[in-house]
């Protein structure tokens with residue numbers, strides 16, 4: 001598996017990781033084409049997201065590794081954009097390990113990439 005180093009904390013992360021699992025800093029621009037878009041267009045895009053037309057693309061193996069090693073901190077939930085669940089996992093140690101176990105199995109059953 002290819003890796004790179006986090007520019008903020010020096011942690012070794014997956015080559016395609018968007019967020020550093022150690023320090024939580026964003027490593028990659030989410031979408032390069034967003035650079036040239038004005039705020040109005042971005043607002044329109046979020047409306048599309050609300051309609052479930054555009055969904056977040058997740059790499060199965062990044063999610064699996066985050067879940068396996070850092071799942072008790074809810075890092076894989078943050079990766080999937082589910083910050084609320086991530087915080088819940090952080091305070092309950094992955095729903096006392098049960099949610100974590102279910103998530104590991106669920107992620108393994110997903111196609112790669114998968115969409116949330």
Ligand SMILES: [Zn+2]
Nearest residue numbers: 006009020023
């Ligand atoms: Zn980092």
